[in-house]
Amino acid sequence: MCPYKKSRKTVLTGAVGVTTADPWFLRKDSLWESPLPWYANPQVHLGGGMVTDRFIFIGMPSTGSGAIHCWLPKVEGLRVLTPIVGHRPYSFSVERCKQAGWTVPPAFVFVRNPWEWNVSCFCSIRGRNRKWFSGTWEDFLEFQRYSRHWGLPDLNISGESAVWEYIEADKATYFGKLENYEEDLIAILGQLIPDLITAKEISACVCQAGAVDFWMPPDGILKPYQDYYTPAQRDMVAKLEEDIIKRFEYTFDDVGRNHH
Secondary structure (H helix, E strand, C coil): CCCCCCCCCCCCCCCCCCCCCCCCCCCCCCCCCCCCHHHCCCCCCCCCEEECCCEEEEECCCCHHHHCCCCHHHHHCCCCCECCCCCHHHHHHHHHHHCCCCCCCEEEEEECCCHHHHHHHHHHHHCCCCCCCCHHHHCCCCCCHHHHCCCCCCCCCCCHHHHHCCCCCCHHCCEEEEEHHHHHHHHHHHHHHCCCCHHHHHHHHHHHHHCCCCCCCCCCCCCCCCHHHCCHHHHHHHHHHHHHHHHHCCCEEEEEECEE
């Protein structure tokens, strides 16, 4: 059970919102007060990186970065230089540190099974009614193949390895997997800010904010990510994402989240 004094859940069109009550140990005297600015709305996960005095968070799309922004910037004692820097390269955050006269701290990033990452991005794009893409699943994968061939990166369509390279994720010191979201966050933050937050408090925040937004597929039918792929599509992604698949030991038959 989530150890909060109060909680409520807001259901949005196309996405399940997160609960909005803050745990007692998060500071209230910050820009995350209500009324909230557009980028701090706890009902919608708005992803991206973050720059603080103790760590740089490299925001990989569709790996839980938006949920982290719901609570991590509020931790008492953490100096936040830039709450949300978008899905920008690591070097952007380093430059922000240098401009502020801060020592560049260690960085962390999360990764996700590439086959499931694709499905999540596709459902997210269609669920948000992005006007620049209203195609089918087959169109999505074809555009991914095309953009990778011609070196035209897009944060949602080019594929996980291309985005990983663009945001310079390999510059991170610590790596977490979305599949082990809570456990890996506890381990990473236990190294970076053990004096500011406990494992129990991290678990409470994850319980409150969740991990990733839930977007209904265009056809409204929930199904495992494997069911989206033909054998040829599965193999295409295996080739494009070979580095991440091998490095983080992913397989096509991994048990997914069964939602996107």
